[in-house]
Amino acid sequence: MAAESTTTSLDDLTHSSLVQPVLIKALSARARLIAFCRQFNIIAQATNAAKIPVQTSYWGSANDDGAGVDTEFNASEGTALGNTQVSTSSITCTAAEYGVQITVTDNVGEDSVSGIDIFNVIGNTMLPVMMLAWEDDYLALLASLSNTVGSSGVDLTVANLIAAQTGLRVRETEADRLEFILDNQQASDFEGLMVATSTSMAVYAMAADRAINWQPTADNGMTNRVVAGFRGSPVNVTGLTDTANAGADVVGACICPSTAFNDSSGATTHAMAVKRLPRFRTDNSSAIAIGGRGTIMVLDSRVGFAELQDGSGTAIITDA
Amino acid sequence: MEDNKILALGPDGKPCGGWYAVNPSGHLIAAKTIPMRKIVDGNVARYVPKDGWRWASAEDVGAARDHASKLDKADPPKAKVGGPLKKGG
Numbered sequence: 001m002a003a004e005s006t007t008t009s010l011d012d013l014t015h016s017s018l019v020q021p022v023l024i025k026a027l028s029a030r031a032r033l034i035a036f037c038r039q040f041n042i043i044a045q046a047t048n049a050a051k052i053p054v055q056t057s058y059w060g061s062a063n064d065d066g067a068g069v070d071t072e073f074n075a076s077e078g079t080a081l082g083n084t085q086v087s088t089s090s091i092t093c094t095a096a097e098y099g100v101q102i103t104v105t106d107n108v109g110e111d112s113v114s115g116i117d118i119f120n121v122i123g124n125t126m127l128p129v130m131m132l133a134w135e136d137d138y139l140a141l142l143a144s145l146s147n148t149v150g151s152s153g154v155d156l157t158v159a160n161l162i163a164a165q166t167g168l169r170v171r172e173t174e175a176d177r178l179e180f181i182l183d184n185q186q187a188s189d190f191e192g193l194m195v196a197t198s199t200s201m202a203v204y205a206m207a208a209d210r211a212i213n214w215q216p217t218a219d220n221g222m223t224n225r226v227v228a229g230f231r232g233s234p235v236n237v238t239g240l241t242d243t244a245n246a247g248a249d250v251v252g253a254c255i256c257p258s259t260a261f262n263d264s265s266g267a268t269t270h271a272m273a274v275k276r277l278p279r280f281r282t283d284n285s286s287a288i289a290i291g292g293r294g295t296i297m298v299l300d301s302r303v304g305f306a307e308l309q310d311g312s313g314t315a316i317i318t319d320a
Numbered sequence: 321m322e323d324n325k326i327l328a329l330g331p332d333g334k335p336c337g338g339w340y341a342v343n344p345s346g347h348l349i350a351a352k353t354i355p356m357r358k359i360v361d362g363n364v365a366r367y368v369p370k371d372g373w374r375w376a377s378a379e380d381v382g383a384a385r386d387h388a389s390k391l392d393k394a395d396p397p398k399a400k401v402g403g404p405l406k407k408g409g
Contacts (some may be wrong), residue, residue: 089357
C-alpha cells in the first residue's frame with residue numbers, strides 16, 4: 001500500500017509527546033541528623049547568638065587516676081580549709097541566615113500541565129533544601145571533635161568503631177543513647193568487612209560477635225539511612241560529611257544526641273540555636289513582581305550549630 | 321596565624337564555609353572555629369586553643385595535598401568498576 005496517512009503527514013493533529021501530570025523527584029539526601037542537636041530557642045531574644053555556660057571541672061579530668069582529688073580535698077582536724085576557685089566556660093552558638101528565593105513567571109503557571117500545581121511543587125521543595133543546608137553545616141562540626149580514631153588513607157575498621165565508642169566511656173561520658181554518623185564510604189567499608197573472609201578467627205568468636213553486636217536494620221537503611229545497630233547504637237549513613245586531609249579522607253563520628261538523660265548529664269555533643277523558624281512568603285503584588293509578571297517565593301530562616309561537649313564525641317577519620 | 325587563616329575548599333574546589341585547621345591527631349580539617357579553653361588567672365580570664373589545635377599553615381595544606389595525591393596513585397578511587405572496554409576506570 002502507499003499513500004497512508006501517518007503521524008508525519010498529520011503531524012499538526014498529533015502530539016509527538018505530551019507532558020504527563022507528574023514530577024519524578026530528584027534523588028537527594030534528606031536532613032535527619034540535625035535532630036541530634038540540643039535546641040536553644042533565641043527567637044524574640046535580642047541577640048543572634050546563644051551563650052551556653054559550661055561547667056569547668058576543679059576536681060581533675062576524666063581518666064586521670066584521681067590526680068585531681070588524691071590529696072586536694074584532704075582535711076585535717078583544726079586546720080582551716082583553703083578556698084577552691086570555681087570557674088565556668090561557655091559555648092557561643094551563633095545563628096546564621098539561610099534563604100532560598102525562586103521567582104516563577106506567570107507564564108509558567110498559565111502554560112503548565114493542569115494536573116501539576118507548579119507553585120506547590122517548587123515551594124514544597126524549598127524547605128527540604130534549606131534543611132539540607134542546615135544539616136551540612138551541622139555535619140561540618142564533626143571534624144572539630146578533638147578526639148579522633150582512624151588513620152588517613154586507611155579504610156574504616158571494626159576496631160575504629162569500637163574505639164570511637166569506648167573513647168566516650170573513658171572520657172566519662174554518661175549517655176543513654178549514642179549515634180554513629182558514617183560517611184557512605186565508611187558504611188560501605190564496614191559492610192564489606194562484615195562479609196570478608198579470613199583464615200583466622202577470633203579465639204572467642206561468639207563473644208566477639210556479641211561485643212560487636214552488628215544488627216542490620218530490616219531494610220539496611222533504604223528508607224531512613226539507619227543501616228544497622230553497632231554495640232547497641234544506631235549507625236546513620238549520609239553523603240553530607242566533610243572530607244579531611246585534602247580530600248583523602250572522610251569524617252564520620254560517634255556522638256551523643258540530645259535526649260533528656262544526655263542533656264541532664266552534659267553528654268549531648270552538639271547544640272542548635274534557632275533564631276528564626278523557617279518562614280515562607282510569596283509576593284505577586286509588589287512592583288518587582290508585577291513588573292516581572294511573576295511570583296517571588298522566599299523561604300528563610302536563622303539557625304546555628306555549635307559543639308557543646310568536646311569529649312562526648314569521637315571523630316572517625318578514614319579513607320575516602 | 322589567626323589573621324592568616326586559609327580558606328578551606330570543598331570537593332567542588334569552592335570555599336566550603338570554613339578555614340583549614342590542624343586537629344590534635346594531625347588531620348587537616350575544615351572548621352569555622354577551633355576549640356578553645358578558658359584559662360582563669362586570678363581575676364583575669366583568657367581563651368587559648370585547646371591542646372593540639374591550630375590553624376593550618378600553607379605548608380600544612382601543601383603536605384596534605386601531597387599526601388592525598390600519593391594516596392590517589394597508590395589506591396585508585398573506589399567503586400570504579402566496569403567492563404573491559406571502559407576507559408579510564
